[in-house]
Amino acid sequence: MAIKRELLQFQTVEDLLGPGRTPLRIPDFQRPYSWTPQHARQLVTDIAAAQKRRPDQPYIMGTMILLKRPQEDPFEVVDGQQRLLTLHMLRTLLRDGRLSDLAIGSTPIHLVYQELARLVEEMQDKVAYQDFLDTRAQVLRIVTDDEDEAFQFFDSQNFRGKALRPHDLLKAFHLREMVATTPAEQRAVVEQWESAEENDLDRLFGTYLARIHWWSRNLPAHAFTAEDIDLFKGVSRSTPHLPATEYHRAAKAVLPGVQEWAHPEADQQTSRDLRRARHQLDAPISAGRSFFDFAAFMLEEMKRFESLLFRRDTRTGEPDDDLAIFSNGARFHFNRELYIAAALYFTNKYSEEDLHSIRPRLFRWAYGPRLAYERLGWRSTDNYARGLAATRDGLAEFNLFARMRDSLDPSHLALENLPIPQAVRSKSTDDDALQTILQEIS
Structure with a gap:
């Protein structure tokens, strides 16, 4: 994707929907609104949980992909329209506003609006919730000027209004764990992640890594779903500081420096083994940046072996x-x-x-x-x-x-x-x- 680097940034809900917002347009190729009341409840609940847990820290809800056509002001929403429209309805209701056309009806957007109205009515402190939503809840805005690639995104399963794939949820989780890093670091991992094919990520986590985890523990393997993403959340900031987790935190922090000192001029095979040592499949992942490094390396390994293992000689290819x-x-x-x-x-x-x-x-x-x-x-x-x-x-x-x-x-x-x-x-x-x-x- 031809990402516009100068426009790649985290934006608060106020930035997206407030008075100074960038004009946005839902393009004709987007399908109708398809979220259910359950999706809306989950969004409201997740924001409330983040507000309670870390009220002064940013809460990253995911990504929004926009298409910038030449010589046109409005950005077209390629991915994220469901969340964006839901946030608009929620924000309006929190300000005691009404969208009268949605108050009565039975289409998905009518039902979600009615559920949001009920949830807002039941809130004990709407002002605090509204403030957190506007100033702390964020999405990562990705802008591309390549129309063909924007349509490729739309054609993939995730961008047709279906549930997020498990690896999308992992990306969002580990991106939130990078709250203390610089915007440049966050942009780098997003660019790295977005450069991978969706089907390759599906295959990496669902066909290989999850099955290796289960089989090595004598467990039956099954389809990798959103309920299984804890396998790859690893040791995060919220993980208790217990002896086992402290060991893994220390190992992940120290190992790269030790390797660089011990192998300053490693050959290709040694370099690959050093990366394997940092990304052991039997060890917990370190949440945040380390997860994206892990995924990139294992994706590289998977694609190499899918070809190399069927060669006469794995050394020469x-x-x-x-x-x-x-x-x-x-x-x-x-x-x-x-x-x-x-x-x-x-x-x-x-x-x-x-x-x-x-x-x-x-x-x-x-x-x-x-x-x-x-x-x-x-x-x-x-x-x-x-x-x-x-x-x-x-x-x-x-x-x-x-x-x-x-x-x-x-x-x-x-x-x-x-x-x-x-x-x-x-x-x-x-x-x-x-x-x-x-x-x-x-």
Whole structure:
């Protein structure tokens, strides 16, 4: 996105909606208002909770993306119209104003207005709430002058009035944790985050990081939702100062300086391992800036391995036509995800130095289940990852992720000569080719 750096800033609700506001326009391509009374109640409750918890500190509600067309004054609201319109209604009601056209009706905007009117009527101190809303509640305003990219934002799921994705909520949480940093630092992490593809972030957190967390703890994996974001909130300013959290706070604060002192001229592999040490998947994240660094690094790792793991040689990147057929397509979908998740966890813990030699065994472990079932579904995949495959399936019956979590030495993983089914249960020629490859791996 062509972000206008000079216009990237945090704005209070007063800045957005007050007398000196920048003219805004809802463009024709936006869908109608779709928030429900529940969304409105949550917004009002969240603001009240922030007012009670930190009355003198900014409360960052998220981002608003605007399109600035050449030679036109009004900015077009690409993302954030639902929240913006809700804040306008709330602000009007707090000032004892009325939007008479919305008082009666049953469309979403009518129902939200009526709910807001009820909530405002029940407030004990409207003046204090109004002051906090105007002066402390903020959004990060992002302005682009690229119409094509603005429409790409609109076409994505989040910008069609649907619920925010879990990683959007994580971004908002960790951005709020950066309240003590400079605006330049905050702009930098937002630009870094916005440069990533939505689907890549979905895949990173939902397909890999959340599953690694669950499987390594012998827990069943499921779809990563907003209810699961606590997995990646980490150690924040509000986390109690207990021995375990103090250890992680100290380690995160000291490690970068120690690494720079010990490895002033690190080569590429050493540099990558130093970053892995700072972003251990088994350790809690430090809330705020560190989370964005963590996400950027793990996104880089994921995209590297999605290509590198299907090469003949992970050190040189030499192509391998035999492996290429297993890197795409629905038939090997779950195997591919197991394979990449295992490699991400392995290298995060043990380095990439031995990846070339261990990679075939990870491949055999991840793709063996494809031969055991005519149709490999999610339940069988999840059971296999947790070491719960049935003995009759002829597969390994241990949890590789739990072994990695409990072992500091990769030689203790016992990946040699893993069992695989001796007979292919489908008529797919790709499965025959897969069996030949797996039988050659010891």
